[in-house]
Amino acid sequence: MAIKASAVLERLVEGVMSLVEIPINALERLMGRKRVPYLFLAPNLVLFGIFTFLPIAISVGYAVTGGTNLFVTDRPFVGLDNFRQLLSCQDYSRPGTCQESLFWTAIWNTFWFVGFNVVATLLVALVTALILNRAMVGRGFFRAMFFYPVLLSPVVIGLIWKWFLDRNGLLNAFFEMMGVPPHVFLLEVGWARFFVVLVSVWFHMGFYTLILLAGLQAIPKDLYEAAAIDAASRRRTLFAITLPLLGPNLLVVLILLMIRSVQIFDEAWVLTNGGGPGTANSFIVQYIYQMAFGSDLRLLGLASAASVLMGVVLLALTLVQLRLARKTEEI
Amino acid sequence: MGELKLSSLNKAFGAVHVLHDIDLSVKDGEFVVFVGPSGCGKSTLLRIIAGLEDVTSGRIEIGGRDVGQLSPAERKIAMVFQSYALYPHMSVRKNLAFGLENLKFKRSEIDARIAEAARMLAIEPYLDRKPRQLSGGQRQRVAIGRAIVREPDIFLFDEPLSNLDAALRVQTRAEITRLHQQIKTTMIYVTHDQVEAMTMADKIVILRAGRVEQVGSPLELFDYPRNLFVAGFLGSPRMNIVRASIAGIGPEGASIDLGHGAVLPCDVDPAAVRPGQRVLAGIRPAHFQRVEEGGVPFVVQYYESLGTETYVYGALAETQEPIIVHETGHFAPPSGTRLAIAPMPGRLHVFDPDSELAIARRDAGQRRGAVHGN
Ligand SMILES: Nc1ncnc2c1ncn2[C@@H]1O[C@H](COP(=O)(O)OP(=O)(O)OP(=O)(O)O)[C@@H](O)[C@H]1O
Ligand SMILES: [Mg+2]
Numbered sequence A: 001m002a003i004k005a006s007a008v009l010e011r012l013v014e015g016v017m018s019l020v021e022i023p024i025n026a027l028e029r030l031m032g033r034k035r036v037p038y039l040f041l042a043p044n045l046v047l048f049g050i051f052t053f054l055p056i057a058i059s060v061g062y063a064v065t066g067g068t069n070l071f072v073t074d075r076p077f078v079g080l081d082n083f084r085q086l087l088s089c090q091d092y093s094r095p096g097t098c099q100e101s102l103f104w105t106a107i108w109n110t111f112w113f114v115g116f117n118v119v120a121t122l123l124v125a126l127v128t129a130l131i132l133n134r135a136m137v138g139r140g141f142f143r144a145m146f147f148y149p150v151l152l153s154p155v156v157i158g159l160i161w162k163w164f165l166d167r168n169g170l171l172n173a174f175f176e177m178m179g180v181p182p183h184v185f186l187l188e189v190g191w192a193r194f195f196v197v198l199v200s201v202w203f204h205m206g207f208y209t210l211i212l213l214a215g216l217q218a219i220p221k222d223l224y225e226a227a228a229i230d231a232a233s234r235r236r237t238l239f240a241i242t243l244p245l246l247g248p249n250l251l252v253v254l255i256l257l258m259i260r261s262v263q264i265f266d267e268a269w270v271l272t273n274g275g276g277p278g279t280a281n282s283f284i285v286q287y288i289y290q291m292a293f294g295s296d297l298r299l300l301g302l303a304s305a306a307s308v309l310m311g312v313v314l315l316a317l318t319l320v321q322l323r324l325a326r327k328t329e330e331i
Numbered sequence B: 001m002g003e004l005k006l007s008s009l010n011k012a013f014g015a016v017h018v019l020h021d022i023d024l025s026v027k028d029g030e031f032v033v034f035v036g037p038s039g040c041g042k043s044t045l046l047r048i049i050a051g052l053e054d055v056t057s058g059r060i061e062i063g064g065r066d067v068g069q070l071s072p073a074e075r076k077i078a079m080v081f082q083s084y085a086l087y088p089h090m091s092v093r094k095n096l097a098f099g100l101e102n103l104k105f106k107r108s109e110i111d112a113r114i115a116e117a118a119r120m121l122a123i124e125p126y127l128d129r130k131p132r133q134l135s136g137g138q139r140q141r142v143a144i145g146r147a148i149v150r151e152p153d154i155f156l157f158d159e160p161l162s163n164l165d166a167a168l169r170v171q172t173r174a175e176i177t178r179l180h181q182q183i184k185t186t187m188i189y190v191t192h193d194q195v196e197a198m199t200m201a202d203k204i205v206i207l208r209a210g211r212v213e214q215v216g217s218p219l220e221l222f223d224y225p226r227n228l229f230v231a232g233f234l235g236s237p238r239m240n241i242v243r244a245s246i247a248g249i250g251p252e253g254a255s256i257d258l259g260h261g262a263v264l265p266c267d268v269d270p271a272a273v274r275p276g277q278r279v280l281a282g283i284r285p286a287h288f289q290r291v292e293e294g295g296v297p298f299v300v301q302y303y304e305s306l307g308t309e310t311y312v313y314g315a316l317a318e319t320q321e322p323i324i325v326h327e328t329g330h331f332a333p334p335s336g337t338r339l340a341i342a343p344m345p346g347r348l349h350v351f352d353p354d355s356e357l358a359i360a361r362r363d364a365g366q367r368r369g370a371v372h373g374n
Helices: A002-031 A038-063 A081-088 A101-133 A141-150 A153-163 A170-178 A189-217 A221-227 A234-262 A268-272 A286-295 A302-329 B042-050 B091-100 B107-121 B135-147 B167-182 B193-200 B216-221 B230-234
Strands: B005-014 B016-026 B031-035 B056-063 B077-080 B153-160 B187-191 B203-208 B213-215 B242-251 B253-257 B263-265 B278-283 B289-291 B295-303 B309-316 B322-328 B337-341 B349-351
Touching: A002 A038, A002 A302, A038 A302, A081 A302, A101 A189, A101 A234, A101 A286, A101 B349, A153 A170, A153 A189, A153 A268, A153 B005, A170 B337, A189 A234, A189 A268, A221 A234, A221 B077, A234 A302, A268 A286, A268 B242, A286 A302, B005 B042, B005 B242, B016 B213, B031 B042, B031 B193, B031 B337, B042 B056, B042 B077, B042 B153, B042 B187, B077 B135, B091 B107, B107 B135, B135 B167, B167 B193, B187 B193, B193 B216, B213 B216, B213 B230, B230 B242, B230 B278, B230 B349, B242 B322, B289 B322, B322 B337
Parallel strands: B031 B187, B031 B203, B077 B153, B153 B187
Antiparallel strands: B005 B016, B005 B056, B203 B213, B242 B253, B242 B278, B253 B263, B278 B349, B289 B337, B295 B309, B295 B337, B309 B322
16 A cells, blocks of 8 residues: 555656656746756745845945835935934943933843853753763653753743743742742843843743754764773863863854844744833843834834844854854864 | 683573673773674673663672772773764863863863873874864774773773774774784774774673673684584674584594595594484684595586685585685686595584584693683
8 A cells, every 4th residue: 555655756756857847848948958947046036035135235224314204205315313312422331411311221121131141051951961861761851851942932922931931920929938039020120131041041042052962972982982991080071072072062052052042033022021120131132113003103214224233233243154054064 | 800700691681681790800901802792781781880880780890899880980981982982072172181080080181191191192293173174083092091081990982983984994903903012001992894893802802692602712612612603793794503413423533424435534523423323513714625526516606716815605515505615826717617526634624403502522632722712
């Protein structure tokens, strides 16, 4: 039965292939062999054009025009005014002295978030990967467990944790049971920031753990045997063998993590009820969102200018990553 | 120092029993080769000696002390891996220094040992390169160098030449032998190549399916194989094995019948056989000679001429048992030629077909050590 089915399938594929071959041969004769591949790329290129490159161009269009009109063509050209407004500041370290103080608050919040989040996620993912790399019982289960949150929607993540951390949430219920006075975690600046990082680490660590685990498993076992014969302690093996050989993977993780941390928005937005308390957890993407869609006054020009600035930073990070990835391929 | 003693060593991976009651002693400074077919447990045995694998039962002594509970580093051994296992991110110099640094050697001592090893192995020009910038042969030398600088009591090699091309293999084989003569340290060398075993070893340990089949010097094993397996394993082309029977036992000893009246004298211990007993006769191709009279009739099928030697393929005329005969120099017998051949004196091996063991010879005194060899 199965053999028959596969034979039929094979015949079918062969039939289709020979049908396809006729027009392709004709095309090759018509356009030349080298040009045919572009024909097949065309649908994809069109989609990318419409949904990626065109929006970039439109964003730049919005960024250099003012007013509140929706259509770019209806908007007055203002040159670099929007950028000037975003960047005019007496003291960049004190957002209050900036014309767009919210923008600079968001930048500094994002800056600190990226710092803590990158370090924490990297460490947690690395330690988890090192542990999972040992021959241990239930390794597959743990791997799946740590990866599972990656599959969830950010909004779901935000909601789950909010329920957990609320004034009447699970954590406080637990505290009350233990006789500890309850906290309103999400209304205290320190706690709220801490939990934004914690939730982000919990959410994403599985993904990075997987990358690092793949890297660890690619290190030949006999290097560890050679190190054992060479009297290397566990510490020395970790620092002199494992980490250097994991270097390329660590770099990839570091850059990916930075790019994605800069883009922090949805789960934090849901968790903190829009960046609260106050503006303590208001990040750059949130600023862009609020300027563009947050009120009836659609400040599309400012929002787009901020997007373009962020895009430039991300582009720089991506280029660094591509450069490093190419370099590590040579090792 | 570098004596090694294994007693009733057993190793099982889960339910798979891969080494059975291994007993072996190695004297200080000996070059011992473990040889056997793929999967027989050579690497496992070597890794157990290194401490990379624990034993299921049994005892390992190095230099008279029980090392069963010691880590690889504490056993004073050094190992050269089949894959070389060089640290890819470290320079050659760093690779050589790594073990010594871990053992807290003084910098000056480390540098001196590296310089000495580099000189010995002619790897001085590459000391600051990474392993990937070296050829296979150069990596091989670095791997050996990493073992040498440790000045271990025992060197362990796991098929170190298998990744080299034929010419380099022959050269490196000679170099390892020379190295052994120079530093006179115990070396244990795993290979499945019988030529390596024959040319390098002071003592060969033949393994099959996790059991030691025979231990002895290369020539002892070659001349006095204890059983059919050893007889067939060493020597190329393989020893001819034909069905035969004991023809009779006279005052001059026993004679053997290779079939239909082709009777030859043989030097089995007359007390160990009885007339008419079925046996297997083994004669190496090189141990046949052409005779004028009294030989066994042999019909040529074809031959391979290698210039200095010729292999003649054919069969015994009476029994059709296939036989290979080795001749030196040029010899071009047309197909169908009938030759009379006979084994050279003392070169006929007789085996029991059931136990596959060699039947004792009259000159048993000569081969003490060949049988047990411990
Ligand atoms: N880690 C392991 N787990 C289970 N079985 C193993 C393990 N290592 C080796 N074996 C088994 O033990 C037997 C001996 O293996 P070993 O590697 O010692 O053979 P070998 O003589 O070195 O062969 P080769 O010449 O192919 O290298 C094999 O049957 C192998 O399948
Ligand atoms: Mg092996």
